Amino acid sequence: MSNVVETVKQVVKPILEKQSFSLFDVEFVKENKSWYLRVYIDKKGGVTIDDCVLVSDELGEKLDEMDPDPIPQQYFLEVSSPGAERPLRNDDELSQAVDEYVHVSLYQNLNGQKTYEGYLRAVDKDSLTLQNDQWGKQDTVIIPKKLVANHDSQLNFR
Known part of the structure; x- marks a missing residue:
């Protein structure tokens, strides 16, 4: 079924x-x-229902016009945003999430904590910089990427 996925991406x-x-x-x-x-789908500032409808309508038309049909079986087309708590899977997605609120889970304690939440302020090849405004005081923590538990499930955009 990866052929269907690749065709749809194109x-x-x-x-x-x-x-x-x-x-x-x-x-x-x-x-x-x-x-x-x-x-x-995604965009800066978030995706609206109207955005999803627009893409669904255009994509549905394009797929229906293709001959031969790239998806011969009956299916339901759903277009949506990745969600408020989507995983950040790679460095590109991390970079796009700068200044957004994120949740980070760690393999081991850092400063006595295994989870952090806050605004992602910077990303480089080795670390993430998070800023949190808890109880009226602003804390900044630099988290080594090697401590982040699996990007697919433990680093989430909120």
Whole structure:
């Protein structure tokens, strides 16, 4: 099914570029007896329902026009944002999340804590800088990336 995902990525990218959106992910999965094509889009400031409808309509049209049909089985098309607590999976996504509120889980304690929440202020090749305003005092912590527990599930944008 990765062929379907790759085809959809190629078809949706020009639609997204035209609207200044970015592609977060594409999934083609079977749940119970139904197939779902899920396209997750993003943009600075967040995605609206109208954004999702716009992309869904254009993508649906493009896929319907293709011959041969890249998805021969019946499926449901869903276009949405990656969600408020989406994982930050790589350095590009980390860089895009600068100045956003994030949650970070660590493999081991840093300054007596294994989790941090705050505004991501900087990212470099070795560390993340978080700023938190707790109880009226502003704390800044530099977290070595090697301590971050699995980017896929433990570093989340909120």
